[in-house]
Amino acid sequence: MTLIKYINKKKKKSQAPENEVRGLEMLLLDAVKKKGCPICSSTASHDKKYFSWFPMEIYHEPDFLEKIRSSYGFCTRHGAFLDQQRQLLPQLNFVHDHVAQKVCDKLYLYLSGQEKDLFLLFPDPSDCPVCASSKTSTKRFLWFFHKLIKEGRALKDYGHPGIMCFRHFMEFSEKASHEVIQQLIPKHEKAIASAVHAMENAGSSMISAGIKSDACRTGMELSVGPAFNTEDLVWLHRIYCRNPGMDPVSDFITSLENKTACPVCLEQYAAMSQWINWLDNYKVSGMDDIDQLTGVLPACREHVLACVNLGRPDLQFAAVYAALKAAWTSTLIAAKKLKKLQERNNTPVWQKLTKKDKNPGENSRIDIREAVTSPIRCPVCERINKAEQRALDLLFALLESPRHQKTFENGHGLCINHFIKAVKHAPYDDIRNFLIRVESAKLSFLKWELDETMRKMAWDTRPEPKGSEQSAWHRGFAVFSGLPPDNCQQK
Numbered sequence: 001m002t003l004i005k006y007i008n009k010k011k012k013k014s015q016a017p018e019n020e021v022r023g024l025e026m027l028l029l030d031a032v033k034k035k036g037c038p039i040c041s042s043t044a045s046h047d048k049k050y051f052s053w054f055p056m057e058i059y060h061e062p063d064f065l066e067k068i069r070s071s072y073g074f075c076t077r078h079g080a081f082l083d084q085q086r087q088l089l090p091q092l093n094f095v096h097d098h099v100a101q102k103v104c105d106k107l108y109l110y111l112s113g114q115e116k117d118l119f120l121l122f123p124d125p126s127d128c129p130v131c132a133s134s135k136t137s138t139k140r141f142l143w144f145f146h147k148l149i150k151e152g153r154a155l156k157d158y159g160h161p162g163i164m165c166f167r168h169f170m171e172f173s174e175k176a177s178h179e180v181i182q183q184l185i186p187k188h189e190k191a192i193a194s195a196v197h198a199m200e201n202a203g204s205s206m207i208s209a210g211i212k213s214d215a216c217r218t219g220m221e222l223s224v225g226p227a228f229n230t231e232d233l234v235w236l237h238r239i240y241c242r243n244p245g246m247d248p249v250s251d252f253i254t255s256l257e258n259k260t261a262c263p264v265c266l267e268q269y270a271a272m273s274q275w276i277n278w279l280d281n282y283k284v285s286g287m288d289d290i291d292q293l294t295g296v297l298p299a300c301r302e303h304v305l306a307c308v309n310l311g312r313p314d315l316q317f318a319a320v321y322a323a324l325k326a327a328w329t330s331t332l333i334a335a336k337k338l339k340k341l342q343e344r345n346n347t348p349v350w351q352k353l354t355k356k357d358k359n360p361g362e363n364s365r366i367d368i369r370e371a372v373t374s375p376i377r378c379p380v381c382e383r384i385n386k387a388e389q390r391a392l393d394l395l396f397a398l399l400e401s402p403r404h405q406k407t408f409e410n411g412h413g414l415c416i417n418h419f420i421k422a423v424k425h426a427p428y429d430d431i432r433n434f435l436i437r438v439e440s441a442k443l444s445f446l447k448w449e450l451d452e453t454m455r456k457m458a459w460d461t462r463p464e465p466k467g468s469e470q471s472a473w474h475r476g477f478a479v480f481s482g483l484p485p486d487n488c489q490q491k
């Protein structure tokens with residue numbers, strides 16, 4: 001290579017990040033000129049890109065393997081998507097085998113007495129690698145967007161019409177400067193007020209149109225953001241698990257007996273499906289009916305999406321309105337605090353008083369930030385968390401009897417996530433040791449099947465028939481992602 005060529009190559013290399021920055025900025029500046037959330041639209045294709053690289057590059061990289069070990073597999077949402085990708089059998093088999101091996105190693109350390117601290121052996125799961133990558137990408141866009149607003153390059157167009165959904169505005173405000181937050185609050189106040197007004201004045205025909213009505217769609221975009229990705233929605237079709245019986249203990253024992261999914265996961269899916277079914281059966285004709293549902297409608301993106309994609313149009317409308325109203329409440333509190341701060345700053349007494357203060361009004365600014373970053377309560381999330389706790393408590397109670405221990409042993413057993421929670425909180429050593437023994441046996445068996453599948457992929461094993469071990473990668477999703485079985489899709 002000549003020296004000139006070498007210098008040009010170096011130059012090109014050092015310019016690459018600059019080009020990338022320009023590309024990101026252009027994307028955001030373009031997005032803010034369009035309707036909707038510029039962060040949602042800029043990050044919409046993340047998962048698609050990730051999964052396009054996954055089969056060739058990502059799945060065996062040390063960085064990915066380290067992440068998947070600390071998350072103990074894919075999350076439910078990404079697991080549900082990957083579970084449908086049969087063409088990825090070799091890669092997913094390899095990933096599940098890797099996680100199974102690492103968990104088995106840890107269980108061996110415990111069972112052989114080399115490490116008895118379960119909190120050290122099994123730290124709480126971190127984000128799944130796809131979620132972690134998506135969060136990093138979102139943080140990056142938020143950082144650049146903050147820069148563009150601060151420099152005034154995106155401020156003029158902000159709210160005309162592009163504006164962050166409240167979910168991203170909350171995340172943005174965690175790191176944004178006080179000045180930037182204060183510039184954006186009036187814009188959010190104006191946009192959300194107009195969306196709330198449009199929904200509150202909707203007639204029965206608009207309510208019965210659900211998400212198809214403009215007011216409802218705008219309400220969703222401003223509160224939790226739109227649903228772009230099919231990956232976002234796949235898991236929803238797996239949530240309806242079982243018809244509720246009248247005896248919760250017998251229901252749970254039935255879950256213990258099933259051989260295809262974790263009984264605690266099934267309780268959580270059942271809790272969610274019962275809640276959404278109840279809402280779906282509640283006829284909403286006007287705003288008074290929605291008021292009656294205060295405190296039971298979801299507020300997080302995941303569960304608003306569940307209502308929008310699975311519910312009747314009037315539930316779609318009610319769920320979006322509740323999410324928008326929650327965003328509206330936080331925005332109003334912040335706007336009021338901001339107004340008070342601005343009025344006080346203009347009074348001569350205050351100016352005199354704060355002359356010596358290095359950061360006058362700092363507490364008020366912290367209050368404003370807090371108003372737009374405080375988590376919004378979602379009753380469906382609360383119900384699911386409670387269902388998990390109640391199911392684990394019932395499991396501990398049942399496992400005191402040898403009869404139910406046998407049932408548990410013959411069933412599917414716990415997913416890794418619930419196994420970790422259960423062993424850390426088991427009331428007695430007997431129950432803890434029993435759970436560890438069962439999990440170790442079941443995982444070792446799954447690992448054998450995953451290994452067998454990989455062995456039979458070799459060219460020189462062609463004469464060997466392929467058996468049920470070929471579906472071990474798929475069954476791995478119940479163990480590592482807590483997915484319910486396919487046949488639990490009844491509504």
Ligand SMILES: [Zn+2]
Pocket residue numbers: 037038039040041164165166167168224225
């Ligand atoms: Zn957004």
Ligand SMILES: [Zn+2]
Pocket residue numbers: 074075076077078079127128129130131132
């Ligand atoms: Zn994930």
Ligand SMILES: [Zn+2]
Pocket residue numbers: 262263264265266414415416417418482
């Ligand atoms: Zn589970």
Ligand SMILES: [Zn+2]
Pocket residue numbers: 298299300301302303378379380381382
């Ligand atoms: Zn929720």
